[in-house]
Amino acid sequence: MPAPRIPHPREKRIVFANIDREGYTPDIACYLRNGGYEDLKKAVKMAPAEIVAEVKTSSLRGRGGAGFPCGVKWGFIRPGETKPIYLICNADESEPGTFKDRYIIHQDPHQLMEGMIISAFALNVHLAYLYIRGEFPQGAQILEQAIAEAKEKGFLGKNILGTGFDLEIYVHRGAGAYICGEETGLIESLEGKRAYPRIKPPYFPAVLGLYQCPTIVNNVETLCHVKHIVRMGGAEYAKIGKPNNTGTRIVGVSGDVVKPGYFEIEVGSMTLGELINDLCGGLKPGRTLKAIIPGGSSAKVFRAGEKFKIKSKAADGSMVETEIGVLDIPLDFDTMAACGSMAGSGGVIVMDDTRDMVEALNNLNHFYAHESCGQCTPCREGSLWMQKITDRLLAGGGVESDPGLLESVSNNIAGKTICAFGEACSWPTMSFVAKFPEEFAARAKKQVPPPTPPEFLSETLIGAGH
Amino acid sequence: MQIPTELLAKIDEAISHYPVSKRSASLPLLHLFQEQFGYISDESIAWIADKLGLEQINILELVTFYPMFRREPAGKVHIRVCRTLSCALAGADDLKTKLSEATGIHCSKHHEGFSHPPEVSPDGQFSIESVECLASCGSGPVMMINDDFYEAVAPETIQEILSKYK
Numbered sequence: 001m002p003a004p005r006i007p008h009p010r011e012k013r014i015v016f017a018n019i020d021r022e023g024y025t026p027d028i029a030c031y032l033r034n035g036g037y038e039d040l041k042k043a044v045k046m047a048p049a050e051i052v053a054e055v056k057t058s059s060l061r062g063r064g065g066a067g068f069p070c071g072v073k074w075g076f077i078r079p080g081e082t083k084p085i086y087l088i089c090n091a092d093e094s095e096p097g098t099f100k101d102r103y104i105i106h107q108d109p110h111q112l113m114e115g116m117i118i119s120a121f122a123l124n125v126h127l128a129y130l131y132i133r134g135e136f137p138q139g140a141q142i143l144e145q146a147i148a149e150a151k152e153k154g155f156l157g158k159n160i161l162g163t164g165f166d167l168e169i170y171v172h173r174g175a176g177a178y179i180c181g182e183e184t185g186l187i188e189s190l191e192g193k194r195a196y197p198r199i200k201p202p203y204f205p206a207v208l209g210l211y212q213c214p215t216i217v218n219n220v221e222t223l224c225h226v227k228h229i230v231r232m233g234g235a236e237y238a239k240i241g242k243p244n245n246t247g248t249r250i251v252g253v254s255g256d257v258v259k260p261g262y263f264e265i266e267v268g269s270m271t272l273g274e275l276i277n278d279l280c281g282g283l284k285p286g287r288t289l290k291a292i293i294p295g296g297s298s299a300k301v302f303r304a305g306e307k308f309k310i311k312s313k314a315a316d317g318s319m320v321e322t323e324i325g326v327l328d329i330p331l332d333f334d335t336m337a338a339c340g341s342m343a344g345s346g347g348v349i350v351m352d353d354t355r356d357m358v359e360a361l362n363n364l365n366h367f368y369a370h371e372s373c374g375q376c377t378p379c380r381e382g383s384l385w386m387q388k389i390t391d392r393l394l395a396g397g398g399v400e401s402d403p404g405l406l407e408s409v410s411n412n413i414a415g416k417t418i419c420a421f422g423e424a425c426s427w428p429t430m431s432f433v434a435k436f437p438e439e440f441a442a443r444a445k446k447q448v449p450p451p452t453p454p455e456f457l458s459e460t461l462i463g464a465g466h
Numbered sequence: 467m468q469i470p471t472e473l474l475a476k477i478d479e480a481i482s483h484y485p486v487s488k489r490s491a492s493l494p495l496l497h498l499f500q501e502q503f504g505y506i507s508d509e510s511i512a513w514i515a516d517k518l519g520l521e522q523i524n525i526l527e528l529v530t531f532y533p534m535f536r537r538e539p540a541g542k543v544h545i546r547v548c549r550t551l552s553c554a555l556a557g558a559d560d561l562k563t564k565l566s567e568a569t570g571i572h573c574s575k576h577h578e579g580f581s582h583p584p585e586v587s588p589d590g591q592f593s594i595e596s597v598e599c600l601a602s603c604g605s606g607p608v609m610m611i612n613d614d615f616y617e618a619v620a621p622e623t624i625q626e627i628l629s630k631y632k
Contacts, residue, residue, distance in 0.1 A: 084486075096550045096599040127485070134497070134534045135546070135600055137613040170483040172490075173497055175532035178598065192492035192524075194531045211486050254552035254603035261604045297551060297599075347603060349552055363551045367598050370533075 005261055008279050012240070014248050015224045016264040018108045026142055028149035031110035037155055039231045043118040044163045046230075049079075051122035055226060057234030059246040063100075064090055064181070064219030065296060065345040066420075067333045070226075076206030077123060077214050086215040087120050087128040088190065089223055092174055092181040094133055096297035096367060097347025100250040100262055101220035105132070105139040109146035113169070115223035117155060118230055120167050123216055127168055131186050134175040143171050178371035182419045183217040184209075185373065196375045197419035221250060241267035245332035249343075253280050255350040256287060265331065272302075273327025276350060287352035291436075292326060294336060295344025297364050298424035300431035302326045308339040341431075357436040358443055361428060362390035368425035376417040382409050383425045398444035406433050406440070467509045473502050477517065488518045492528055496535055505536040533597070540584045541593030543631040545569075546610040550599040556606030557621075564621040565594055565609075568628055591632070 005020050007013050018024045018034065028036070043051055056071030077085060089112065093101040104112055112130075120128050132140050147169055150156040158166050177195050179185045184198035187210050202208050209215020225247060229237045238246045245267045252262045258281030265275075272292060276282065283289060289304040306326050314320045329339055336343040351360060365387040374380045389406055392398055410426035410433075433440055454460060469477075476498055484490035492514065499510045506529050515522045529535045547553075547562045566573045569592035571585050584593040602608045605617035611631060619627070 093601045094599055097552055097603050098599075099601045099603050102601050133601070134532070135597070135610065138615065172483075173493065175493055175497070175528075176534035176597070177532050189493065190490055191487060192489035192518075192528075194527055252604050254606065255555050293551075349555075349603070351555065355555070360551060360555075363549075363554050367550050370598060373531075 008263060010265065010270060010274075010279060011263050012248050012266045012269070013264045014228050014240075015104065015111070015221060016250060016262070018111070019103045019262075020107070024107065026107055026109050026146070028110055028146070028153060031108075032153075036110055037114055037153075039227045040114050040117055040121075040155060041161060043121055043230045044161050044165065048122045048124060051118065051230060054229055054234035055122070058225075058229045058237040059244060060222065060225050060229060060237070061245070061247075061333060062219055063221035063225070063249060063346070065095060065298075065342075067343060070218065070222055073204065073206060073218075074123060074216060076204050077216070081124075081214055083213045084127065084211075085123055085125050086210045086213060087116065087123060087125040088183075088186065088210065088215060088217045089116055089128070089130045089220060090181065090183065090186060090217050091130055091132040091136070091139070091220045092178075092186060093136075093220070094178045094181055095345045095347060096364070097252065097254055097293060097349045098296050098345040099252045099254075100346065102136065102139065103262065104220055104224060105136065106142060109142050110150065111224050111227060112143075112220055113146050113150050113155070115225070115227040116169060117150070117160070117167060119216070119218065119223055119226050120169075121160075121165055122226075125216075126166050128170075129190060129210075130169060130171045131180065131190060132171060132173055133180070134173050137173075140171050140173050147171070177373070178367075179373040179419075179421060182421065185419065186217060187215060194373070196373055197421070199418055241269070242332055245334055249331075249346055251275065251331060251346040251348055253348045253350060255348075256283060256352040256355070257350050258282055258284060268330045268332035268335075270331055271327060272329045272331060272348070275331060275348065276327070280350075283350070283352050287354065289327075289350070290353045290355055291351045291357065291360070293347075293349040293351075293428075294329075295342045296347040297349065297367065298427055299344045300341040300427050301435060302329075302339070302341060303435040306435070310335060310338055357432055357439045358390060358393050361432040362387070362394055364428045365390050365425075368421075368428075372421060372425065376422065378413045378416045379422045379425060382413040385409050386425070386429050392450065393440065393443040396443075397446065397450050398440075399446045399448065399450065400444055402444040403433050403437060403440040467513050469513070470502070473498060481518075489520060489524070491518060492520070492525060493532070496525070496528060496532075500535060504539045507537075536584065538584075539586075540595070541586045541591055543592050543628075544584065544612055545592060545594045546597040546600070547594065548598070548600045548602075548606065548608050549596040550603075552599075552603035553606035553608055556618075558607040560621060561607045561609065561619055561624075562594065562596065564624050565628075568624050569594065592628075 052074050060070040061067045174180045180189045180195045182197045185195035189195040205215040241247050248264050250264045254260045292302045333343045369383040369387040372379050372383045410429040413426040414423045480494040481491045495514045511525045515525045570587045584595045586593040600608050608617045
């Protein structure tokens with residue numbers, strides 16, 4: 001096991017305050033010694049609508065990848081709803097490059113419990129599920145233990161803290177399918193079916209979710225933030241970060257840096273370059289930067305040296321346009337989107353000049369081809385085609401038209417599928433091919449199409465019928 | 467099909483977590499069966515379907531959809547190596563090759579990515595499977611041996627790690 005990390009001075013740890021703290025253990029005794037469940041005690045004295053209002057005021061945006069405002073999502077629950085309302089915690093962390101929920105679950109499970117119980121109280125939920133990916137068997141055990149401990153202490157179960165509010169939380173394990181991170185796929189999976197994402201509209205499970213009832217699905221990190229919003233108050237929380245990009249978020253850096261790892265930072269408080277050079281110790285000696293994937297593998301790649309024109313408000317209120325480089329992009333939701341990519345799930349993958357971009361894309365294409373749920377034809381077929389084309393490029397069989405073909409296939413997936421996996425699987429191909437054309441062209445030199453494999457020659461096919 | 471009493475108790479407990487729909491217990495029951503028997507047999511599918519009041523296809527379609535479920539036994543010690551980008555950049559390919567050598571498993575190049583059925587060593591002790599991102603990208607390459615998690619695995623430590631499972 002690598003040694004515990006000491007937080008970097010530029011970090012602002014709220015959700016990760018207890019991660020890697022010496023002597024901190026995942027049991028409830030330790031949590032209570034550190035002021036645990038005090039925020040729940042505060043919350044149950046508030047009106048549920050008040051908590052929802054605080055979350056709205058905080059401008060908290062979902063930390064799962066889409067960055068949708070949490071308070072707005074919660075607001076979709078109709079007042080006076082008569083059907084049961086469900087809360088689901090999405091702990092299906094599987095976006096390549098993302099590693100944050102793992103540490104909350106393993107090291108500070110009660111923080112998540114408290115966040116979930118407060119959220120359930122605010123939303124009038126009496127049955128909640130914690131959907132954890134199948135590959136976290138130890139995490140599932142830790143959470144089950146945490147649930148049992150919270151129940152024993154009266155923070156869960158019947159008549160929580162004497163308020164008359166009842167809540168049960170159950171852990172539900174996935175079984176290795178990335179698509180379960182998509183909220184409607186997750187719900188299908190929780191209903192015991194294949195995780196096929198549902199057709200939209202309705203756009204939000206808050207309208208029709210689990211068992212056709214209103215359902216809120218929130219990421220682990222998002223639910224943890226709710227606890228801190230209740231403690232600080234929404235207005236105070238909103239002072240952290242930037243307007244519309246409030247709070248802290250956990251970014252994980254992997255790939256070719258000296259010290260990869262996770263950091264909790266104030267949103268927008270530093271640039272991509274500061275993250276890589278100051279917090280991660282820069283690139284390995286003698287290497288230069290080639291590419292950065294800024295928000296999980298589905299985010300569009302940045303090429304070192306790229307320039308972006310960003311509009312911002314000047315002191316006098318007028319809009320000014322400034323030109324910034326890749327390393328100058330602040331780590332927030334909006335600027336990242338303005339630069340054509342996304343802050344996504346906070347997973348930053350750094351690649352240096354020794355890396356082959358065709359190989360990198362091929363690795364991701366294998367991932368997406370494997371993980372496509374198979375429901376929509378463009379994605380099921382397209383993701384596999386993109387994988388096969390990059391396989392062919394790497395195997396030395398690339399033809400001149402291959403980069404164009406990759407572009408065409410990817411353009412025919414995004415926007416043509418039921419869920420956002422279509423975008424997720426095509427954005428890497430679109431951006432890699434557009435931004436590193438010379439690397440793809442160098443492997444796509446053959447002028448003739450590849451020969452038909454013998455089993456598909458017409459003689460063989462006709463012959464096989466006899 | 468003989469179901470041990472202890473497993474029956476776990477099954478009933480799992481079903482009780484889903485008061486609205488028993489069908490939701492499909493995945494938990496499949497996990498319990500795979501833990502108990504090592505894989506999901508036709509008999510298991512029939513038993514689960516019967517228990518939950520479903521058709522067998524409702525269970526079979528889950529087994530074929532969710533990558534963690536197997537239709538045939540793996541080794542006694544099942545190794546999952548992450549193959550996705552961050553781990554690949556950190557040397558996952560090399561790790562898998564060294565694991566194959568150390569366990570005597572022939573990982574065919576053709577199945578470079580996924581191995582269904584999992585590739586099992588001649589003595590039945592070990593099996594290796596390439597899996598997608600295990601969400602520990604900052605400490606690659608990572609792997610799981612049964613339920614144990616290993617990060618930043620240096621190839622020279624493989625023998626020592628595997629000796630714990632012999």
